[in-house]
Amino acid sequence: MLDERATVLLNRQVAEGFYLLRLEAPDLAATAEPGQFTSLRVSDQLVPLLRIPLSFSAVDSQSGTVELLYEARGSKSRLLSQVRDQQTLSCLGPLGKGFTQPAAGQRVVLVGGGIGLPPLLFMGARLRQQGHHEAVLLAGARNAAKHLPLADLQLAVPQVRLATDDGSLGHGGLVTELLAEELAVAPGSMVCACxxxxxxxxxxxxxxxxxxxxxxxxxxxxxxxFGVCVGCVVETASGEGYGRYQRICVDGPVFDALRVRWEEG
Ligand SMILES: Cc1cc2nc3c(=O)[nH]c(=O)nc-3n(C[C@H](O)[C@H](O)[C@H](O)COP(=O)(O)OP(=O)(O)OC[C@H]3O[C@@H](n4cnc5c(N)ncnc54)[C@H](O)[C@@H]3O)c2cc1C
Ligand code: FES
Structure with missing residues (x-):
């Protein structure tokens, strides 16, 4: 794990409440894998003390840059939205375990809701680079204004289907309805969701x-x-006592969905 002093190259709003942060961070860019994340200090002041975990949405090892997409919704993310070009930020990472690869030639359905898209865009771009897998991105949001621009999504995954809760763009309804349609026509797919x-x-x-x-x-x-405070656990479907719990930051954040104890579904 590195603690890299990354330089801000760009920090701009890309949809209602959503920002794109591009960082010059050659060491992170050299090793980050789809599904991994970085933990940033948004200020060199004492407050806020905690870092903000954000998934990599794009990584370019050649230019030494990484991109993060985030929603300004609380104290740390709002402060981050005020960061200016050429400022530097302490970034721990790459952290956690990412997505596992699909089987040879397997179709991949990437399903994202709200600000769950960043790790899926990185995964989609990686699959595209490898060239062996067909991928489709199903992106859901509350309304049209909350969707990232379609052209930006298609840079990572050319085949995109949009859904909105209020029907203002794409399919009117839940993104899971699109998933049901996809699995009906391609039941041999692998699904990645966030x-x-x-x-x-x-x-x-x-x-x-x-x-x-x-x-x-x-x-x-x-x-x-990075696994020390045990503040981020998820209950799994197997194991006894404390053995049932896994730390999302080091055992995940990506898990086989069958390992997780869901309250519903
Ligand atoms: C591994 C990982 C990867 C992440 N990747 C991204 C990413 O790519 N883009 C992105 O925008 N966010 C991502 N997040 C979530 C992000 O870290 C939180 O939004 C952030 O911590 C909010 O901090 P804040 O101080 O701005 O908000 P706070 O003041 O802490 O909270 C503001 C509001 O957001 C809610 N909230 C805060 N954190 C979470 C959370 N983790 N889950 C659900 N609701 C939360 C609170 O309930 C509250 O309503 C990720 C989180 C993890 C653990
Ligand atoms: S955040 Fe400390 S153990 Fe996961």
Whole structure:
């Protein structure tokens, strides 16, 4: 794990409340894998003390840059949205375990809700680079203004289907309805999902019932980000006592959906 002093190259709003942060961070860019994350200090002041964990949304090892997409929703992310070009930020990483590779030639369905898209965009771009896998991105949001620009999504994954809760763009309804359609036509797919917990529980349930392999990237509040504080646990479907719990920051954030104990689905 590195603590790299990264230089801000760009920090701009790309959709309602959503920002794109591009950093010059050659050491992180050389090793980050899809599904891994970095933990940033948003200020050199004492407050806020905690770092903010953010998944890599794009990585370019040739130019030594990494990109992060984030929603300004609380104290740390709002401070981050005020960071200016050429400032430097302490970035720990790459942290956690990312997505596992699909089987040779397997179709991959990437399912993202809200600000769950970043790790899926990196995964989609990696699959595209490898050239052996067909991938489709299913992106859900509350309304059209909350969607990242389609052209930006298509840079990572050319085949994109959008859904909105209010029907203002793309399919009117839940992104899981699009997933059901995709699995009906390509039941041999592998699914990777990231988004609100309820959405991931629904995706996990659908995949379990259809016998489709599914990986989910989980989120939890994190204090240390590297396995020490045990503040980020998820209950798994097996194990006894404390053995049932896994730390999202080091055992995940990506888990086989069958390993997670879901409340529903
Ligand atoms: C491994 C990992 C990867 C992540 N990747 C991204 C990413 O790529 N882009 C992104 O925007 N966010 C991502 N997050 C979530 C991000 O870290 C939180 O949004 C951030 O911690 C909020 O900090 P804050 O101080 O701005 O908000 P806070 O003041 O802590 O909270 C503001 C609001 O957001 C909610 N909230 C805060 N953290 C979380 C969380 N982890 N899960 C659900 N709700 C939360 C709170 O309930 C509250 O309503 C990731 C989290 C993890 C653990
Ligand atoms: S955040 Fe400390 S153990 Fe995961």
């Amino acid at each position: 988004g609100p917990h309820g959405m991931m529980a629904a995706v996990a349930g659908l995949c379990r019932r259809r016998g489709v392999p599914c990986q989910v990237s989980l989120e939890e509040y994190m204090a240390c980000g």
